[in-house]
Structure formats: structure tokens, C-alpha cells
Amino acid sequence: DAGITQSPRYKITETGRQVTLMCHQTWSHSYMFWYRQDLGHGLRLIYYSAAADITDKGEVPDGYVVSRSKTENFPLTLESATRSQTSVYFCASREGWMQPQHFGDGTRLSIL
């Protein structure tokens, strides 16, 4: 099916563990984004990518790592999870500048 998919939808893990959130889009969009959404903070950009092998930090990149070896995939890794990283994470993609972003359904991550 065409679109943007995130996995897993829900994840519970413990502090100190490494966890990877997956994002896959079928449109061949150039841009991909990772956001976290928390009450009182709205959507905050973690990292984004303009193309394969090009990534840039967003507003809140500390504690996160991204890679983009293929245009369609943009995984987000928490190298050593902390409780403050408990959040809902959204992946999005867009074809180009001045085009809308299209969002995945989100991953609800709880870190105990």
C-alpha cells in the first residue's frame, strides 16, 4: 500500500536500552522528518533528511541518531533510552519545499 508507515505502533522499554523506530515511505519523497509530540510542547523536530545520506539536526536532537541509506527508509535510534524520551514519535515525508508533509500514524514509546 502506498503511504508512510511507522513501526512499531507501541513500544515499552527500559532506561538504558537501545531502541529503533522504523519509518518507510513509498512515494520516493526527498524529505523525511522525525518529530516528537508531548503535551505542552506541540510537535518538535528531532532530525530531518533532504535526501539519502543527508541528515540534519532539528530542534531536539540530543540522545537520538538517524540514518538514511535508502530514500524510502528513515530509522530513528535512541542509543540509551531515558525516561524523558517517553513520547509519541511521528515520521513524515514531503516531496519538496512548499509541499505538504504527510505523517505516519505514530509510535507511542514508553520508557520505564
Next chain:
Amino acid sequence: SQELEQSPQSLIVQEGKNLTINCTSSKTLYGLYWYKQKYGEGLIFLMMLQKGGEEKSHEKITAKLDEKKQQSSLHITASQPSHAGIYLCGADLTNAGKSTFGDGTTLTVKP
């Protein structure tokens, strides 16, 4: 985001009433996007505005971008329970490829 301010933060209306949500930028808006989010779900793209004075409609929802391209309004006519959710505006404030988002307006429609 302080670059993009949404108002009001929340809104409770009786079914059938009209309402307006505003999105104001401190910079020129190159592209302005409206999204709707239901609790626990992703953001659904509603409309995009690019030109000053532009107006677009989607069912009973109308969005406008003012002439100076620094403010947009979203107007819902004859609100229904199905309109309930969080409305977010997003904007391209630079040509860096990323967008800035407002903090959202939570809309409750009472039957």
C-alpha cells in the same frame, strides 16, 4: 513554536455553531498548511495556501491566507462532532526544507 502562534489554544462550541482558528507568523509565510489530528492518531493534511489572499475550502472548512502572508485563519461552518480534534498549522518560513508548526488548537464540539 513562538514563530508560529495559534489561537485559541482550545475551543468548545455547540454543534451547529461557526468557529475560527488563527495562525499568526512572525515571518513571511512561503507555504501554510493546515492539519487535523484525532487523539492517538497521526496528522491528516487538510489544505495548503501559498498566495496572499488565497482561500480554499474542504467540505465545511475554509482556510484563508491574508494579503501580507503572515496570518491564516481556519473557519468551520455549522460545526459537527466529526470536526472535533486538534487543528495544527504548519508553515515554511525559510527555504531550508523543514516546516514550523503551531502548538495546535483543541476543538470540542458538544452535541
